Amino acid sequence: xxxxxxxxxxxxxxxxxxxxxxxxxxxxxxxxxxxxxxxxxxxxxxxxxxxxxxxxxxxxxxxxxxxxxxxxxxxxxxxxxxxxxxxxxxxxxxxxxxxxxxxxxxxxxxxxxxxxxxxxxxxxxxxxxxxxxxxxxxxxxxxxxxxxxxxxxxxxxxxxxxxxxxxxxxxxxxxxxxxxxxxxxxxxxxxxxxxxxxxxxxxxxxxxxxxxxxxxxxxxxxxxxxxxxxxxxxxxxxxxxxxxxxxxxxxxxxxxxxxxxxxxxxxxxxxxxxxxxxxxxxxxxxxxxxxxxxxxxxxxxxxxxxxxxxxxxxxxxxxxxxxxxxxxxxxxxxxxxxxxxxxxxxxxxxxxxxxxxxxxxxxxxxxxxxx
Amino acid sequence: xxxxxxxxxxxxxxxxxxxxxxxxxxxxxxxxxxxxxxxxxxxxxxxxxxxxxxxxxxxxxxxxxxxxxxxxxxxxxxxxxxxxxxxxxxxxxxxxxxxxxxxxxxxxxxxxxxxxxxxxxxxxxxxxxxxxxxxxxxxxxxxxxxxxxxxxxxxxxxxxxxxxxxxxxxxxxxxxxxxxxxxxxxxxxxxxxxxxxxxxxxxxxxxxxxxxxxxxxxxxxxxxxxxxxxxxxxxxxxxxxxxxxxxxxxxxxxxxxxxxxxxxxxxxxxxxxxxxxxxxxxxxxxxxxxxxxxxxxxxxxxxxxxxxxxxxxxxxxxxxxxxxxxxxxxxxxxxxxxxxxxxxxxxxxxxxxxxxxx
Numbered sequence: 170x171x172x173x174x175x176x177x178x179x180x181x182x183x184x185x186x187x188x189x190x191x192x193x194x195x196x197x198x199x200x201x202x203x204x205x206x207x208x209x210x211x212x213x214x215x216x217x218x219x220x221x222x223x224x225x226x227x228x229x230x231x232x233x234x235x236x237x238x239x240x241x242x243x244x245x246x247x248x249x250x251x252x253x254x255x256x257x258x259x260x261x262x263x264x265x266x267x268x269x270x271x272x273x274x275x276x277x278x279x280x281x282x283x284x285x286x287x288x289x290x291x292x293x294x295x296x297x298x299x300x301x302x303x304x305x306x307x308x309x310x311x312x313x314x315x316x317x318x319x320x321x322x323x324x325x326x327x328x329x330x331x332x333x334x335x336x337x338x339x340x341x342x343x344x345x346x347x348x349x350x351x352x353x354x355x356x357x358x359x360x361x362x363x364x365x366x367x368x369x370x371x372x373x374x375x376x377x378x379x380x381x382x383x384x385x386x387x388x389x390x391x392x393x394x395x396x397x398x399x400x401x402x403x404x405x406x407x408x409x410x411x412x413x414x415x416x417x418x419x420x421x422x423x424x425x426x427x428x429x430x431x432x433x434x435x436x437x438x439x440x441x442x443x444x445x446x447x448x449x450x451x452x453x454x455x456x457x458x459x460x461x462x463x464x465x466x467x468x469x470x471x472x473x474x475x476x477x478x479x480x481x482x483x484x485x486x487x488x489x490x491x492x493x494x495x496x497x498x499x500x501x502x503x504x505x506x507x508x509x510x511x512x513x514x515x516x517x518x519x520x521x522x523x524x525x526x527x528x529x530x531x532x533x534x535x536x537x538x539x540x
Numbered sequence: 541x542x543x544x545x546x547x548x549x550x551x552x553x554x555x556x557x558x559x560x561x562x563x564x565x566x567x568x569x570x571x572x573x574x575x576x577x578x579x580x581x582x583x584x585x586x587x588x589x590x591x592x593x594x595x596x597x598x599x600x601x602x603x604x605x606x607x608x609x610x611x612x613x614x615x616x617x618x619x620x621x622x623x624x625x626x627x628x629x630x631x632x633x634x635x636x637x638x639x640x641x642x643x644x645x646x647x648x649x650x651x652x653x654x655x656x657x658x659x660x661x662x663x664x665x666x667x668x669x670x671x672x673x674x675x676x677x678x679x680x681x682x683x684x685x686x687x688x689x690x691x692x693x694x695x696x697x698x699x700x701x702x703x704x705x706x707x708x709x710x711x712x713x714x715x716x717x718x719x720x721x722x723x724x725x726x727x728x729x730x731x732x733x734x735x736x737x738x739x740x741x742x743x744x745x746x747x748x749x750x751x752x753x754x755x756x757x758x759x760x761x762x763x764x765x766x767x768x769x770x771x772x773x774x775x776x777x778x779x780x781x782x783x784x785x786x787x788x789x790x791x792x793x794x795x796x797x798x799x800x801x802x803x804x805x806x807x808x809x810x811x812x813x814x815x816x817x818x819x820x821x822x823x824x825x826x827x828x829x830x831x832x833x834x835x836x837x838x839x840x841x842x843x844x845x846x847x848x849x850x851x852x853x854x855x856x857x858x859x860x861x862x863x864x865x866x867x868x869x870x871x872x873x874x875x876x877x878x879x880x881x882x883x884x885x886x887x888x889x890x891x892x893x894x895x896x897x898x
Contacts, residue, residue, distance in 0.1 A: 184695045192778045206699070206866050295778045297769055297863025303599040363860075369770055370862050521699070522865040525778050 195535030284480035292529030333459030392482025397431035627790035700783025704774030
């Protein structure tokens with residue numbers, strides 16, 4: 170436990186960034202030891218938004234607990250639901266209809282784009298450029314509108330349930346997704362002009378926040394954070410679920426390991442997601458959107474684990490069942506928590522302004538870290 | 541024709557006619573003071589609404605649109621809000637310096653208005669060392685920022701103030717050198733003489749590429765000097781919440797805010813005066829017809845038009861670029877801008893001696 174006020178014995182300044190601070194995008198508390206502008210140590214303090222979701226899940230049935238998980242990583246609510254549904258389905262040993270599988274993948278990828286759009290805007294704002302935020306939200310709103318039509322919600326979707334989907338697609342879905350793809354392809358060039366190619370932006374990002382592949386593995390980083398360091402860890406490729414093994418897409422890898430590499434990975438991932446959506450949007454098979462399941466779900470005694478790739482990295486769901494209607498224990502392996510742990514290692518020796526940029530490229534969602 | 545200078549002369553004559561010369565001078569000074577304060581307030585309101593509208597336009601949104609026609613009275617409403625807000629002084633703060641700092645920022649901005657020529661023959665103080673006066677007074681503004689940061693008893697404020705100190709002191713050099721290039725060409729420190737020397741063409745056109753380089757350096761340097769993005773490290777809201785004015789609230793905050801905007805106006809006015817001919821109309825060689833049409837536009841419109849064009853440019857920067865890091869900021873000044881402006885001033889001097897300008 171460090172002293173949270175004043176200075177250290179060596180005369181270093183200790184400042185508290187957060188829990189209320191514009192750079193932390195939530196209630197993250199960082200205790201930073203500074204020597205002038207140079208960072209000597211960063212210590213994240215968690216727990217300000219802890220809602221004991223894991224404990225709550227233990228008293229909810231297998232149909233109910235999925236709704237709570239939308240509140241974990243609120244930017245990829247679909248994918249959280251997906252991971253839980255997959256885990257319960259594994260326990261029930263049901264095969265879900267192909268239509269449901271395709272729609273799940275479509276929703277996952279739309280969520281990924283929406284999440285990366287928000288990350289892009291928020292990260293530019295961290296660097297002091299306000300305008301990209303509004304441009305990113307223009308496209309993100311389009312996705313939210315699509316979601317709203319089908320799921321009835323814009324943030325906490327609760328669309329994927331054990332056995333398939335809550336409801337069938339809205340008739341407008343295909344048309345509007347195609348419209349979105351057209352819009353996206355038009356606007357992605359604006360992103361490059363406004364931010365990616367900007368000399369100030371590149372100077373702020375390149376060579377900053379270096380994370381080697383070894384460190385990325387040892388800190389348990391996943392998702393774009395690890396892929397920016399050249400670690401191949403895309404669950405969609407390595408442990409394919411649903412229809413991902415039948416799709417053509419690339420795992421975006423960069424080897425530099427700096428902030429700019431992580432940035433480019435996310436930009437590349439958005440393009441890959443568009444590629445996946447384009448492959449599926451005209452090929453949604455007919456059929457049921459839900460498999461036949463019992464009204465009250467009971468998982469057999471045992472342990473079940475499923476993992477998916479969220480917008481931030483690997484989300485693991487671990488269920489221990491005693492054979493009842495509620496799980497005995499649930500554990501979520503959230504990507505944000507592990508990614509945050511690498512922050513101290515990355516930030517040491519760099520300037521205070523760069524810390525904000527690094528946090529931006531880690532794409533931290535605090536409710537995902539605290540749960 | 542109606543003009544500011546005629547009104548000023550009329551007031552001067554009527555005052556001297558009714559009162560003794562001493563009293564007339566005192567009354568004139570009071571009138572000028574009231575005018576400066578009035579201009580200060582109006583500029584604050586206009587520039588804030590302008591910034592909000594420009595940013596809204598760049599950010600594909602509407603901006604303020606509720607108070608008054610097209611939201612034009614929004615900044616008035618904000619002013620009322622700031623006036624009635626409690627101005628808190630944090631515990632542990634140096635009360636005297638804390639309360640003094642915003643007023644220094646304000647006074648510096650007001651003093652800088654003195655040598656500006658707002659229209660033809662309309663100037664508060666025709667100072668023969670106008671350029672020197674402006675550079676000297678504008679460097680005092682760093683004291684108010686350091687004072688505010690130090691006395692707030694807040695680490696964010698202190699860091700913002702230290703950043704700002706390093707930044708303003710560095711960029712003063714380039715700004716000074718770029719201003720000097722015009723002074724060398726015009727052969728005078730008097731702002732009025734500099735404007736008169738541009739009667740046959742503005743310095744940015746007459747001075748070839750070297751003066752254009754100085755102009756670009758000047759714009760970069762004054763953006764940094766006024767702590768505007770992309771050089772807003774002193775505020776850097778994503779790093780330091782609000783930098784040196786984190787602890788200020790109510791009207792004391794508003795004074796800093798006002799001073800920032802008025803400083804932007806002043807540096808742009810100086811830029812317009814030195815490089816774009818101040819109130820001089822735009823003339824093209826021997827196109828007499830065109831030149832006559834240009835002469836019909838009042839000189840004050842020329843001055844404010846050029847100034848607001850430069851202000852728009854600086855606002856455009858703010859809403860487009862990301863912020864620099866502190867070491868990059870200082871590198872830019874000491875490794876690039878300063879050597880370039882040193883070399884540039886040599887070129888300009890050679891040009892002035894050899895008469896290689898129009």
